[in-house]
Amino acid sequence: MTAAYFVAGTDTDVGKTTVAAGLLHAARLSGASTLGAKPVASGCLTTAEGLRNPDALALMAESSVQVPYTLANPFAFEPAIAPHLAAREAQADLSVAALLAPMRQVLAQQADFTLIEGAGGWRVPLAGRANLSDLAVALGLPVILVVGVRLGCINHAVLSAEAIERDGLPLAGWVANIIDPHTSRLKENLATLAERLPAPCLGRVPRFERATAEQVAACLQWALLAP
Template sequence: MKHAYFIAGTDTEVGKTTISAGLLQAARRNGWSTLGAKPVASGCDLTSGGLRNSDALALMAESTLQLPYSAINPFAFEPAIAPHIAAQEAEVALTVQAVLPSMRKVLAQPADFTLIEGAGGWRVPLAGQDNLSDLAIALGLPVILVVGVRLGCINHAVLTAEAIARDGLALAGWVANIIDPRTSRLEANLATLAERLPAPCIGQVPRLPQADAAAVADHLDLSRLA
């Protein structure tokens, strides 16, 4: 049985790639073939092979099916700025219709477990009135939400879950990524998130001294996915 999900975050810098790599590692431990993609990425490094993004490379490292870099990250931009602004400066038409074919090819691969990771939060703009969330809608993928646990995360998480539901997509699960372990009343905040989010929590990932995929996977349970 094939499993495919769109990875969304409550904001930027909440650890979407860290959690995505951990999810891919957890799937590999189940004996599943894996594939991760990052359709749009800014903040890329210029290498001899072209622009490369560290997030996309991290997903490739946890993918048992290997595709060319351009298939995994078809829209790569050098400045570490909002993708739609980076695309404007590069004179690239960053529309959902432009991104869609490459991601459909990714989903057509024979991986047991496929993740397509977004950028920033749910309503990241693309060209015109398009948003990156429109890509998830066009692909019809259930969503795994990465909640960056810090002050204010409950509001961000609930609003994001409401937007996902309004867009007609299923929230398959969420991960509490504790990016600020000094968050006041941490356990109470986690309990409130569990009460308010309409999907199972598939893991609480503490602040790890070495947040590699293997360490993150130790805190995730794919069997909880709706």
């Protein structure tokens, strides 16, 4: 039996990749086969093999099922700007259809545990009027929401959860990634998130100096997602 999820964030730079890599690591430790993909990424580095994104590489490092880089990250852009703007400058067709084909190939690998990580928040624009959330809808994947815990996160998290529900997808769980450990009333904010979000908390990830997938995995309850 296989399980696949779409990993979304409440904003950009909230630790989606950190959490996704941790979940993949935890799944691998349990003996499950794993595969992570990032359909579109900005801020890529120029290498001898072509543009490479650190987040996509981090997901591939925790994937026991190996696929070509161009499948794990089919749209890679050098500027660290919004993907739809980077695609426009590169004259690339960043449409749902263009993303859907490679992600269906990723899912066709039939890994026990597959994660497809988005970019930024839930309503990241693609070409035209489309959003990256439309890809999650087209794939029909339940969503894991990474909440970047800092001042204002409750509003971001609740609005994101409402949008996910409105789009017809189940919220499978959420992770509290504590970006600002000095957030006022941290314990109370975490309790409010647990009260307001209609899904189980998969874990609380503290602020690490340099988080490793192993460290993050130890903070997560992967068993709640196990196939």
